[in-house]
Amino acid sequence: MKIIIGNDHGAVELKQRIIKHLESKGFECENIGVDSDASVDYPDIAEKACRQFNDGGYDYGILCCGTGIGISISANKIDGIRCSLPQDCFAAQATRAHNNPNFIAFGGRIEYKDKVEDMLDSFFDTEFEGGRHQTRVDKIMGLEG
Numbered sequence: 697m698k699i700i701i702g703n704d705h706g707a708v709e710l711k712q713r714i715i716k717h718l719e720s721k722g723f724e725c726e727n728i729g730v731d732s733d734a735s736v737d738y739p740d741i742a743e744k745a746c747r748q749f750n751d752g753g754y755d756y757g758i759l760c761c762g763t764g765i766g767i768s769i770s771a772n773k774i775d776g777i778r779c780s781l782p783q784d785c786f787a788a789q790a791t792r793a794h795n796n797p798n799f800i801a802f803g804g805r806i807e808y809k810d811k812v813e814d815m816l817d818s819f820f821d822t823e824f825e826g827g828r829h830q831t832r833v834d835k836i837m838g839l840e841g
């Protein structure tokens with residue numbers, strides 16, 4: 697499983713935690729985010745990660761900013777990207793089962809009730825259910841352009 701991961705200055709520590717967790721599970725992570733507190737613009741990080749993802753060679757993308765909101769909004773502007781922003785383990789499992797996202801986002805300044813590592817496990821341990829959910833995902837993608 698190869699992941700592209702990007703973050704702004706609001707989520708440096710969270711990004712590092714995510715990489716450590718996923719690498720411990722055998723995932724390969726390519727870090728295109730920042731590793732310092734110097735201010736950057738999250739749309740630039742989202743664009744770089746999503747365009748690189750769309751060029752191929754990755755299974756999933758992960759994006760983090762202070763809230764996860766700005767970077768997920770940005771990612772969802774790019775054709776082909778469905779970026780989810782789960783609040784907890786239930787949402788992480790449900791979004792994989794129903795929305796089949798290719799990106800998932802988190803906020804480094806958010807106090808989640810579940811650990812982000814547990815949300816990631818809920819996400820990656822779940823399969824997309826297809827069927828009526830594929831119809832809905834097709835309708836989401838039909839909204840592009």
Ligand code: RB5
Binds near residue numbers: 738761762764767
């Ligand atoms: C950066 O200060 C902050 O605005 C950003 O990380 C994010 O929270 C935006 O949605």
